[in-house]
Amino acid sequence: MNYALLDNKPILLLPQNYNRIPFWRMAARQDKVRCPACASALRLHAGISFEPHFFHPEGAECPLLTENGPAPLDSLQAINETAATAFQAVLAMAEKEHSDDNAKEPLAFSTKEQSEASIDADETNTATIGSFRLPKKRTIGTSTTPSPPAPKPPVFRKRLMPKKTISHMAEQMRDQSLHPGQQQAVHATEGPFLILAGAGSGKTRVMTARTTHLISELGVKPNQIMVVTFTTKAADEIRQRIARQLPAGQARELIAGTFHSIFYRMLLHHQPERWDQQRLLKKDWQKWRLMRETGALLGHDDLATLKETEITEALGIVSRWKNEYILPHEVAYREATNDAEKRAIQLYPLYEATKKKHQWFDFDDMLIGCYEMLRDDPGLLRRYQERITYVMVDEFQDINRIQYETVKLLAAPQNNLCVIGDDDQSIYGFRGSDPQYILGFTKDFPQASTFTLEVNYRSHSSIVSLGYSLIGHNRERWAKECQSFHREEGDTYLFEPEDEEEQASRIVDEIIHRREQGAILGECAILYRTNESARPILERLSEAGIPFHYTQEEDSFYQRQTVRWTLNYLRLALNPDDTDALKEILSTLYISAEMWNVLRSQAIIEDKPILHVLPHLTQLKTYQRKHMQQINEILTACKDVPPAQALELIYEDGKLRDYLKKRAKDREDGRERWSDELQQILAASKRHATISDFLAYIDQMARQEKEWRTMRPLPDEAVHVLSIHRAKGLEYDHVFLPDLVEGALPHEYTLDELRKGGSGALEEERRLLYVAITRARHSLCIGIPRERFGRKTRTSRFIAEMGR
């Protein structure tokens, strides 16, 4: 039903006021929204693909509930005449307001009428959803015949029309396991081959079929075939698929794995002492510490006391040089393009020398080590070349120079080298990979044959269309014809929530809705660009009791230092006796840890909470005493106000914001992450009426999150929450992409680079979004929150690009 009572006043979910949903959602959570007939509490269900509505939670008995669901507003008349009259009045008022000037107002949802009107208004090649435009018919396939006029879209739904040729092909091909293009790629085995394959075009299937063909049709021994994949998971999958098709044991002999795993096995075999795993710098912090000590050893200029970000930058640059096989002695005369590179030029030689002295090595050294071992020992190289007669490299777009050079050594002299990749999916530039290798393969191997696999078997046509409209804006790419195998159009939605909290709620409501329609949870994935986007989503999933898979890439949000300090202030407001909380925030009050014991004994003598004896410490300077007094007053005032208001008091009057700003400046950290974190807590707190509710909620979330993680649900039974980078190579029926706003996707640092005149990073961000879009089989929902971290957002430039 689209009506309810809030504090005895009628509210209606009408198109013109959908954008007030966050407020109603909260009211519904607090049982303030009630049914005008039975007075029981109503819940709000507001997803993405359906109209938002109030519903009676299970077990409710209400005269308005019929067999076919809740009765329309008219039926209320018979049950509660006063309420019905009040609703009619609200309805009339809303309609008047709407007809006056609301046409200009962009809506969070588009209604049936609006979608139809706006689509009618633009018959060319775009459809409008709310205030957004998406392609209605885009070239899929090669035909230039204009598509028939689009049918009227159902509510909240935008349809993209696939061309006839595609549906025709889908019918013809339904029962065949390999498309003719794929078959060609499988059967071409001798000499170098470049297989340029679009997203979802069956690269894994082709690699597997090619391997099986070599073994069972051509009699090649599995241990003569090397298959390089980008992840261990992909290698396992290929082995498993092959194991199903070949006699037992054969799959195990195949040389399959990532570059690192294959090369490391070779190194261990020939130089076990040198490459003993004990000497591997496995963890980031080990390299980090070594780099910091290198700086201190150099001891001049700014290197003696390297800052956090400078160390990370230096490690990144050194790693990139190594992947490009630029050796320490070669950088001395290099012209630095910026300060970070200048520092790296100085650090790199000593950093490597120290590692060598202790015989330590890292993952990049494995690649260099293997290349040099083969290059410098012609006998050994020949033995490998004689043994490995077929080489296949998947995800070739992400190869770096050192990997490429080693592969070339191994594949020679026959050069039965088959590389397969999609330059549009190259997303590891920061690791030294470069789409130029795939684009330049035919120059290195002029005799190479090139195949293109352009049919996307994964995604429904509107999703393929969106992906190609976007990626077509990249300049450095191999142009491909885009085709979808599927006749079905699929569903693509844009939605504009108020903020990241509402965005998360709507994604989760949508998942619940889809589960009710038969969707499998494991086929739903929420893909984010940066970790910050995950927090509200994980909370809403936990709250709704929906299991999820989430690989934590860094500290959980509520474990971060800034967040912990903030929450401890709130705890102290509730309970001035909370000594643990006070001890944690001492540094933010500029009180040293040594003072703690003095404070404790003073509190015991005076029989008062430590917080209250703070202003009376004799060691304090006058301004400090005044500040401590103020903190006491603020915390007392916080006790009885909603948490969002309390946080504002703590940040501003309590000067926590000033402290964090100063701290970041002192560390010259430069990152504004603390500020985003404060805004995130503020956004989360707005959903709660009291501090104790908010704190209890956080504790419960932490417990639940931990539980979900330890429960390890089966893959099918849990929603996947993961970064776009991790989602590469994977596929799901339903994909949700939150935060399509400037600064998130494209990421802020990309925009910085753009401002300085470089467009490479922006092209990589576009590829990243392309990867995300093409993970979806049937449906794709893109969220554009109007606010993020408490600030107004700007829609990602990529949205407009998808519509042109």
Ligand SMILES: Nc1ncnc2c1ncn2[C@@H]1O[C@H](COP(=O)(O)OP(=O)(O)OP(=O)(O)O)[C@@H](O)[C@H]1O
């Ligand atoms: N000939 C085919 N007929 C039907 N389905 C196919 C065919 N080839 C591939 N598929 C299906 O299409 C989907 C995508 O295949 P695959 O994962 O091999 O593509 P990919 O090129 O590796 O994708 P990406 O690079 O986007 O990760 C899979 O679900 C696969 O089973």
